Amino acid sequence: MKTHKIICILALSFVFSMGYAQKGKVRQASKEYDNLAYLKTSEILLEVAENGYKSVDLLQKLANSFYFNNQMKEAAKWYGELMAMNEDVDSEYYFRYAQSLKSIENYTESDKWMRKFAESDRGDLRGRAFTSTVDYLSMIDEASREFDIVNLNINSEVSDFGTTQYKDQLIFASSRGGGKKYAWNEQPYLDLFSAEKQEDGTYGNVEKLDSDINTKFHESTVAFTPDDNVIYFTRNNYYNKKYKNSEDGTNRLKVFRATLDEDGDWDDVEPVHFNSDEYSVAHPTINVEGTKMYFASDMPGTLGKSDIFEVDINEDGTLGEPVNLGPSVNTEGHETFPFINSEGDLYFSSNGFSGLGGLDVFVIRDFKNKRELNQPMALENVGRPINSPMDDFGYYENIGTKEGFFTSNRDGGKGDDDIYSFIIPDCEQVVEGVVKDQDTQELLPGAKVTLLDADGNPLSQQVVGADASYKFEELECEKEYLIRVELDQFATDEKRFTTPKKKQDLVIEFDLERDEVVLEPCADLAKILDIPIIYFDFDKSNIRRDAEVELQKVLAVLNKYPTMTIDVRSHTDCRGPAAYNEKLSNRRAQSTRQYLIDKGVSAERLTAKGFGESRLVNDCGCEPSNESSCSEEEHQLNRRSEFIVTSINGEKCPEN
Structure with a gap:
């Protein structure tokens, strides 16, 4: 016991004497540190630390000296010792420790300290950038390219x-x-x-x-x-x-x-x-x-x-x-x-x-x-x-x-x-795919596939063969393109895409929807053929310019199906007297019918009737409780025309 005590006293005396000498070196290192002489600082403080004399201040300066001199492996070691001694330091040390850990590719531990950094100062943009891109390594891998x-x-x-x-x-x-x-x-x-x-x-x-x-x-x-x-x-x-x-x-x-x-x-x-x-x-x-x-x-x-x-x-x-x-x-x-x-x-x-x-x-x-x-x-x-x-x-x-x-x-x-x-590597993309029927998933040979630039200018065109596949090569990277697919009896489809910044094959498949449907008596063309409603201005019965564009679509349907007859039904909103609205809607129906007749449709194929405000499509009636709550746009929904198939191929609609 006595011998053990003497050894402890001698050891303690050695530490005190060594500590006194080391403090002089620390003072010298601090002077060098303040002069931004980081290389000299690290040499002096490293000797002191390796001799066992450590403090929070010393470890901060030693780690910083390596960090600022880009010796990140050493910085990571000494920041680690600093955190082991006292994690309650300025949050900037969490950030520096995380950065130095990245330099030795210890990303798991680095992320741990970046999370701590972000939590310690939620307003810091660096922490916010980290928390918003927690999958940053996979994003970097995706952005990486192969070149020498x-x-x-x-x-x-x-x-x-x-x-x-x-x-x-x-x-x-x-x-x-x-x-x-x-x-x-x-x-x-x-x-x-x-x-x-x-x-x-x-x-x-x-x-x-x-x-x-x-x-x-x-x-x-x-x-x-x-x-x-x-x-x-x-x-x-x-x-x-x-x-x-x-x-x-x-x-x-x-x-x-x-x-x-x-x-x-x-x-x-x-x-x-x-x-x-x-x-x-x-x-x-x-x-x-x-x-x-x-x-x-x-x-x-x-x-x-x-x-x-x-x-x-x-x-x-x-x-x-x-x-x-x-x-x-x-x-x-x-x-x-x-x-x-x-x-x-x-x-x-x-x-x-x-x-x-x-x-x-x-x-x-x-x-x-x-x-x-x-x-x-x-x-x-x-x-x-x-x-x-x-x-x-x-x-x-x-x-x-x-x-x-x-x-x-x-x-x-x-x-x-x-x-x-x-x-700078050449970056050429390949885009390819297959054209199928949306409903049956059958291949659609004969489809015309066109590659266009972002402004719609054609660049290349193909007609797909028996395998219904297309392929365009030598597209530029990071550029916007369009692909348009057309085939009789199917609705044309178009997809816009932007090529990535590194070379890879892009696959864009097309499932075309048939645009020819079986029309039956009583069908509403607006719903079946996706023909927009024909609108009129308030208290007017003349054909608006935008309505004329839509009536051309109705005209095309009538020309395509020569046995079809339709009933043009016009409606108003609730504003104004009911009797007046009924007359207004009749004028609108007749105006629509006459437009189609003037474009060559036989008058016998067209009937027209106005329903006034009797068939509103929403709750915008003109009772005091409703009138003030409806917007002009909501009222306009009631100012409309409909096109009901009264007969086709000899079959008549029972309602007519």
């Missing part, structure tokens, strides 16, 4: 990212330039580089952009106006050799503008007017018309860590005032690296919407038109292989050359962030 991605041979052992094409060059940011190192990741500050396109389609001959663009601090992500004469780019808050910090001591990012001079050099570098020392503006992209610029910022009005904004580019090249794109695009997380393609689709990266992990690339298709028309926008995760469990961002595509690029720090890369290329 290539790690570009211009990548280095450090960070390379953010591609844009300029003429026959690829412009990108890289830390390969040497010089002063950035404390965050201990890599040299970023510069902008160009790589020339080779005859085989690859890129090489990497060179720095001219010195008016690059400085000793960060430059990255560029955009060019459609005429290639103006460049917008991202840089640290460094201008005219002056390096400025915000009030809290942070050097922010700004967007700068330069113009191409007569010698082909970039000149007249100047910041855009909505930059600020107190927030960041970065990652510009310009639409194909050169009228809009999109960028990322945490300026006032931002919903989260960074949002996507839009600003007008005026005809004289000046910029308007930025507008936040709102909650259809932005969340409380990071939305960044926007890109708008030549068709008006907006791509950007986000960790606020449900994805595979880290930043995922999302797209709002037809964004330009939907924004102009104030229409709802549908957000899509672009799926694999663009997205992965790690950070995927800097999406860029050239629809004309079918080249695409994006940046990722996924496993298997050459350096920190790597640029990947891909060929």
